[in-house]
Amino acid sequence: MIYRCSVCRKTSFETQCLWCARISTQGAGSVQSTGLQVPLDPSFYPDFQYQSKGFIKDFLGKKKEQAQLNDMLRNVLNKYAELKKPYFANYIYTGRAGEAETQDAATPGARVNGSYSNRELFREVLIRKGFAELEEVPHLLDKLLLTTSFNAAYLGFATEISRHIKGSMFDILKSWINEAGTSFRDDLSLFFYFMWDHDFQIPQVPFTQQASTNFGTPLLSWDTIKTWLHECERIHFNILVERLAVKLEHFDPNLFVTMYHVDAMDGYGFEKFLAELFQTAGFDVEGTKLSGDQGADLFVTRLGKKIVIQAKNYSGNVGNAAVQEAIAAKSFYSCDEAMVVTNSYFTRSALELANTTGVRLVSRRELQVYLDDYNQQIIERFRASDRIDAPTAQSASPGS
Template sequence: MIYQCSGCNRTTFETTCPWCNASQVPPSAELHPQQLTPLDPSFYPDFQYQSKGLIKDFLGKKKEQAQLNELLNNVLRKYAQLKQPYFTNFIHTTRETSSGGSDVGVPGPRLDGVYTERELFREVLIRKGFDELEGLPSLLDKLLQTTSFNSVYLGFSRELSRHIRDDLAETLRSWIEEAGTTFRSDLALFYFYLWENDISFPDVQFNPQAASIAGVPLMTLAAFQNALKFCESIYFDILVQRLGSQLEHFNPNRFITMYLVDAMDGFQFEAFLVEIFQTIGFDVKETKKTADQGADLFVTRFGKNMVIQAKNYTGSVGNAAVQQAISAKAFYGCDEAMVVTNSYYTKSAKDLAATAGVRLVDREGLQSYLDDYNQKLIEVFQAEVEEAG
C-alpha cells in the first residue's frame, strides 16, 4: 500500500517515513495515525492484530483477528457507501482534513451548546448507520485524511495519464519536465499509478503481496531509492538541456526580467502573474478589481484551489498582505493561500504566514517562476522555428 506523510507530505511505500525518521533520534518504529495516511483504510493499524506475547497470541490471536476483520469489513462497507457525497463533500465545503486532536470523545449534545462542524459531521454519519464512530472516535479523523489523500491521488492520476509512454525513461522524462522538483515527493504516487493500472515496464518489479498484507512495501526501499536516483539524473539532464537551449535561443526582446517586473504597476503585475501561472500549467481566474475580499486571482491544479494576493512593492511586505490572504482563503473557501511579491517580507509577516499556513513567494521565489515562464517562451520559440523549417 501507499502512504502520505503528514510531516513532509512525501508519499512512501514504507510504514514509517524514511525521510522524517532519518532525522528523528531515536526513530519511531510505530505507525502513528497522524504521521502516515494510507490510501486504503484497510491498512490502518487499528485493524491489524498487535502481538501480545507468544502465549496470548497462541490462545487468542485467531479470535481477535476475526473480530478485527469483521469490524474492518463493516467500516469499509459503510465508508464506501458514504464516501460520496458525505466525506468528500465535507472536505470540500469545510476544507477540513485533520482535527488537531481537539475532538470531543463522546458524541451528542452538551450543556455548553458549542459544537464544531466535525462533531456535527460525526453525528450525521452515526445517524446514517456508521455506529463504529461512537466506539472509535479517532476513526473519523483517519477516514477524512484518507479521503483527502484519495482526492490528491485522483488529481495526480489525471495529470500523469498524459505522460505515459512505451518506455519508462521517456515516461519519467515527460512527467518530470512538467512536474519539476515535485517528482521527489510524488515518486511513490507515480509507481503506485503504474501498479494500479497494470502498466508494466521491464525495469519495474512490484511485490504482489503488498496489496493484501500490511507492512509489505510495493517496492523495496533500495529499489525506490535507485528509482529516485534515476529520476534525479533525468532531471539533471533536463536542466542542462534547458540551459543550452536558453544560451542558443535567448532573445532579450521576448524575455521578462525582474527589472521589467519592478517597473510594472499593481494592475500590470496582477496581469503578468496570470500569464505566469497559466504558462506553467495552472488554471487561472482573475477577480474583479473592486470588492475582491483580499483576492487578486485564483489558480487551480490537481483539483486544489488557491487564492493569490499580489504585491508589487519597493519596500518590505508586512502583516496586512498576509491577513488579506487569510481572509480571502476563508471567504472564498479555497484550499490554500499565497502572497506573491517582487520584494521581501517582514519577520512578523513570515511568522504570521507560518502560523496560518499561507505560502509566501518573495523576490527569489518569483525569479524561479520567471525562469519557468521564460523557459516556456523558449520552447514556443523552438516550436515555431521547427514549423518554419
C-alpha cells in the first residue's frame, strides 16, 4: 500500500501522487497531471483490482470478473516470487531495464528482420519460464520491473534507516535527517512504512491497519503526512542553524576546502581529492591503476553497489565525450552505475545523453553540496576531539 511516483520519485500512501499533481486551469475546467504510482507490492497495481462498470453490471459480473483477476494475480505473483531472485533483480542490476519501450513489439516472438530490445528478450525468457500471462498482457512486465526496482531501493533505505532507530521519535528523525539531508521530503512515507513494517509502536502516528489488505486505503492520511513533513522541516532548519553556529565558531581557513581550492587542482589532485570526498561520505573507494584507464578514474562502493566515476576538472563545460567514457567504463568493469563529476558544468547534449543512458552527472552545484558535507565532517571531528579532551582539561584544573 506504499507507492513511488515514476515522475517525482517521492513515496506516498495514495493511489495518485499528490506530491507532483499540478492543476492548470483551462477555461472552466482543469487538468491534473501525475506520474504512475509504482507499488512496493505488485498486487496493489490497479490492473489487479476490479473496475466498476455500473451498478447492474457490477451486480451481474463483478464476482466472476474478480475471480478471474484473482486467478491471474495469484498465478503471476507466485511465479514472480519464485523468479524475483535472480531473474528480475539481476535484470534490474544489469542496467538494461531502462531501454525505450518503443523498441518493443506488442507481440512476443521472432519476426522478419527483427531487431530485439533486451526487454523483449527478457520477456521471452519469462514466457518460457511459465509467464504465459505476458503474451496476453505484455505491459505487465514493465510493472513487475518497476516494482522490483522499488523493492531494491527500499532494501537499501531499510539498511540505512535501521541505524537511526533509537530513542524517541524526535531523536530518530533528527538522526536520520542529520545524515540524509533533504531526502526526507521524498522518503517520509517510506520512513513511516519501515516503522509500520517492523512493528514499531508510535502513539503519535495513527496507522490504518486495514491498508495492508484494502486497495486504495492509505496507511496514513495525507494530512498526517503533511503534519510530520512540517515537523521534519523544523528539525532540518534547526540542524542547519546549529551547523552554521558551530562553523562560525570553529572555522579555520587552513582546514576547510573551498571550490576555489578545487579549481586550482590539477587532474591527478582532483581525482585524489574526490577519493577523500567520497570516503568522508561513507563510500569504499578504489582508484584505477592508471588515471583515465578505460574511462574510469575511481570506483566507489556502498550498499553492495559499485559505481565508476569519471573525474573532469575543467574550466569550460563538459561535453558528450565524458559521458560516453563513463558508459564504456561501466560496461567494461561491470559496474552497477556510472557517474561524471566536474567542478564545472555540462553541455545540454551531455545532459540529454546522461538522462537517456542513466549516467549520473555531478556538476559544480552538486559538488558544492559534497564539499559542504566534507567541511562539516571536519567540524564534527573537531567537536569529537574537543569532547574527548574535555575530561583531561577538567582533571587538570585547580581543586579537582
